[in-house]
Amino acid sequence: MPSPSDRIKEIVPSKSLEIALKVLKLREEGHDVIGLHVGEADFDTPSTIIKSTQKALSENKTKYDLVQGNLELRQSIAQRFNYLNQGSITPQNIILGNGSKHILYNIFQSLLNPGDEVIIPRPYWVTFPESVKLAGGVPRFVAPSKGFQLDLDGIREAVGPKTKALVINSPNNPSGVIYPPHILSQLLTLAKEHDFMIISDEAYEGFIYDGERPFSLYSLDKKALNNTITVQSFSKTFSMTGFRIGYAIASNSWVTHLKNLGGHQVGNICTFAQYGALEALSLSEGEMRPYVHELQERRDLAFNLFSSLFDCYKPQGGFCLFPNISKYIEEGRFTSSQSMALEILEKAHVAVLPGEAFGLPEHLRLSFTPSKDDIKNAFQKIKDFL
Numbered sequence: 001m002p003s004p005s006d007r008i009k010e011i012v013p014s015k016s017l018e019i020a021l022k023v024l025k026l027r028e029e030g031h032d033v034i035g036l037h038v039g040e041a042d043f044d045t046p047s048t049i050i051k052s053t054q055k056a057l058s059e060n061k062t063k064y065d066l067v068q069g070n071l072e073l074r075q076s077i078a079q080r081f082n083y084l085n086q087g088s089i090t091p092q093n094i095i096l097g098n099g100s101k102h103i104l105y106n107i108f109q110s111l112l113n114p115g116d117e118v119i120i121p122r123p124y125w126v127t128f129p130e131s132v133k134l135a136g137g138v139p140r141f142v143a144p145s146k147g148f149q150l151d152l153d154g155i156r157e158a159v160g161p162k163t164k165a166l167v168i169n170s171p172n173n174p175s176g177v178i179y180p181p182h183i184l185s186q187l188l189t190l191a192k193e194h195d196f197m198i199i200s201d202e203a204y205e206g207f208i209y210d211g212e213r214p215f216s217l218y219s220l221d222k223k224a225l226n227n228t229i230t231v232q233s234f235s236k237t238f239s240m241t242g243f244r245i246g247y248a249i250a251s252n253s254w255v256t257h258l259k260n261l262g263g264h265q266v267g268n269i270c271t272f273a274q275y276g277a278l279e280a281l282s283l284s285e286g287e288m289r290p291y292v293h294e295l296q297e298r299r300d301l302a303f304n305l306f307s308s309l310f311d312c313y314k315p316q317g318g319f320c321l322f323p324n325i326s327k328y329i330e331e332g333r334f335t336s337s338q339s340m341a342l343e344i345l346e347k348a349h350v351a352v353l354p355g356e357a358f359g360l361p362e363h364l365r366l367s368f369t370p371s372k373d374d375i376k377n378a379f380q381k382i383k384d385f386l
């Protein structure tokens, strides 16, 4: 058999998928496993979204579509985005992809030459480094400052002649931190000075707690489109993970690069799923608020419980707690967060993810998206185990 490419050999398999397989095996063996490793809420997709998708299917909206995505849907995305960010983007600034994961992959493919560097602040979403490497790029990791915030000095030091981009993710997976506007503005200045691209992954913009409003990096400098690409998604905001619809907001010329790539890659994204997304955008903020409210309650519950076991930061958004577990490692109870996560899964039957996967090995990632009962039971099981 021929050997796979060096690119493929270098991919670090997704830790969450690895744990998910172990969970499946334990469940097949009859164990009751609680999954705090998942990256999606247990909410059903709103029924009107399902109905509109079904209607599109019954009307035979099943053919090829535009590479850039359905125009009406892009108009609607532009309208929502401009409303939330007092912006003036047009449908020409938007390109759709099969989830934001796909969009990010294409952005790196369109941006990087072999050896180009991409700055990735820790903690980061697992896919960023792998996606950069698949495009021939080199990730340059930067440690966080206190409370998982961006360390501007560290980022400045990491900028060099090969720097092509910086990826940020706010609200952050795994930490739940939101980066404040004054720090982001300084990053924008740096990006313009050194002419690199800031890729702003805003997949969790729909889940921001304590009454705070979502804001995009774009809103801080609407003229910075030459140095920013914003990535958002329907997955989390509208409980549509399986629809696979994400999008990039970029300059017209960058959308053209992405369109040229997409034209030879997937063509368009699923035609009828886009009608579900169009329906999602007709839901009012009030209709989506109960989902955010429920997750905020789950965050509070998880934070209050797990703070008695670990040193926890209270997430401002997103789906996860990212507690520090170094005291358990210093006490010699576990050798790493990897071994701790494995033991918690095998002995307490609760699935959590090791911080190694997110670039901070002294942490665990616990998702608070399962039901409140599951969160309480998971806490009890982990407490008993520890």
Ligand SMILES: Cc1ncc(COP(=O)(O)O)c(C=O)c1O
Residues within 6 Å of the ligand: 039, 098, 099, 100, 101, 102, 125, 169, 173, 201, 203, 232, 233, 234, 235, 236, 241, 244, 245, 246
């Ligand atoms: C930070 C971040 N970005 C992007 C994604 C991908 O979302 P999707 O491809 O479903 O849009 C995820 C999913 O977990 C994520 O956590």
